[in-house]
Amino acid sequence: QDAVNxxxxxxxxxxRPMLPLTEALGQIATxxxxxxxxxxxxxxxxxxxxxxxxxxxxxxxxxxFTPLSEEQVSYxxxxxxxxxxxxxxxxxxxxxxxxxxxxxRVRLALTDGTSLRIGGTLSGPRxxxxxxxxxxxxxxxxxxxxxxxxxxxxxxxVVGAVGGALGHAGINIGGMQxxxxxxxxxxxxxLTVDASPGSEVLATIAGEIEADQVQSVDLV
Numbered sequence: 404q405d406a407v408n409x410x411x412x413x414x415x416x417x418x419r420p421m422l423p424l425t426e427a428l429g430q431i432a433t434x435x436x437x438x439x440x441x442x443x444x445x446x447x448x449x450x451x452x453x454x455x456x457x458x459x460x461x462x463x464x465x466x467x468f469t470p471l472s473e474e475q476v477s478y479x480x481x482x483x484x485x486x487x488x489x490x491x492x493x494x495x496x497x498x499x500x501x502x503x504x505x506x507x508r509v510r511l512a513l514t515d516g517t518s519l520r521i522g523g524t525l526s527g528p529r530x531x532x533x534x535x536x537x538x539x540x541x542x543x544x545x546x547x548x549x550x551x552x553x554x555x556x557x558x559x560x561v562v563g564a565v566g567g568a569l570g571h572a573g574i575n576i577g578g579m580q581x582x583x584x585x586x587x588x589x590x591x592x593x594l595t596v597d598a599s600p601g602s603e604v605l606a607t608i609a610g611e612i613e614a615d616q617v618q619s620v621d622l623v
Contacts, residue, residue, distance in 0.1 A: 415454035421447075421507060422462045424523050424532040427546055427622050428509040429466020431534070432521045434620040435552060442491040442512040443467055449500030460494040463509045469623070500524075508536065540582040540591040547577060547595040548622055551605075555614040557583045557590040564611045569596065572604045 414422075425445070433440070445463040447456045464481035472484060485492050491512075500506040508522040522536030523546070532546045544550075551569075555561060562581065569576060575597040583590035599621050600608075609617040 414458055415451075417451050417505075418454050418456055418458060420525055420530045421451060421456075421459055421505065424525060424546070425459045425462040425507050425509070426466035426469075427532065428507060428521045428523045428534075429463040429468075430470055430622055431466075431550070431552075431620050432509045432511050432519055433467050433470045435521070435537070435616070435618055436511055436513055436519055437616070438513040438515040438517065440467065440488075440490055440511050441514045442493065443485065444493045444495060444508075444510040444512070446495045446497070446508040446510065447505075448497045448507075449503060449505035450498070451505045452496040452498050456496060457494065459507060460492060463507075464492055467509070467511070503535070506535070534593060537582075537591050537593070539584065542580050542582050542591070542593055544578065544580050544593045544595065546622065549596045549599045550620040550622070551592075551594040551596055551600060552616070552618050552620060553592040553594075553608070553612070553614050554616040555590055555592070555612050557585075557587050561590075561592070561612045565592065565594070565608055568604060568608045568611060569594075569600065572600060574598050574600055574604070 445460040447459050461478040461481055464485055465476050468481055468484045469476045503524045506524050508520055511519045520538050523534050526533050534544045534546055535542055577595040579594045581590055581592045599619050605617045
């Protein structure tokens with residue numbers, strides 16, 4: 404359970420809290436991917452890069468492959484699974500984290516030529532893990548066990564339709580945030596919910612709002 408011996412030495416105190424965050428970002432990325440994965444890039448930014456952050460690449464790979472593998476994925480076998488699947492793994496670091504003290508991004512290059520970027524950070528003295536990026540959409544959503552992510556064309560009534568469908572299914576919403584590139588443009592909505600919606604609920608939401616994507620993510 405503890406990755407302390409992966410490289411034969413202790414993990415820096417600043418790095419350790421970022422392990423579950425990075426793994427969660429990898430899981431989210433895999434769940435939102437619309438094609439098989441060709442490459443995984445783990446980008447680590449900020450003060451934390453003063454330390455050895457190689458373990459965060461392993462954490463990202465663990466998260467990416469956990470939803471895809473029937474075997475238990477660990478820090479040790481995650482890079483082996485990537486190699487066996489022909490998935491290239493790259494680690495990038497930069498001291499500049501922009502508006503954040505530290506930032507982690509997991510980028511997936513997909514076999515259909517598209518890509519996906521999921522970014523997250525730790526916030527405040529309690530190191531609250533937050534989702535802050537999906538591709539070019541800026542967010543600030545505390546991670547929870549159950550998430551729902553929607554992509555759709557921005558227009559009035561979407562929030563009410565989504566809330567109504569989840570309420571009808573008896574699923575309580577803990578939090579919600581919408582990010583859009585322009586009025587009437589493309590939008591992303593992320594919800595934290597108390598239970599994972601089933602496929603029928605997701606299909607109902609997708610039909611009502613004519614969504615490009617409606618995906619639940621269960622962080623395990």
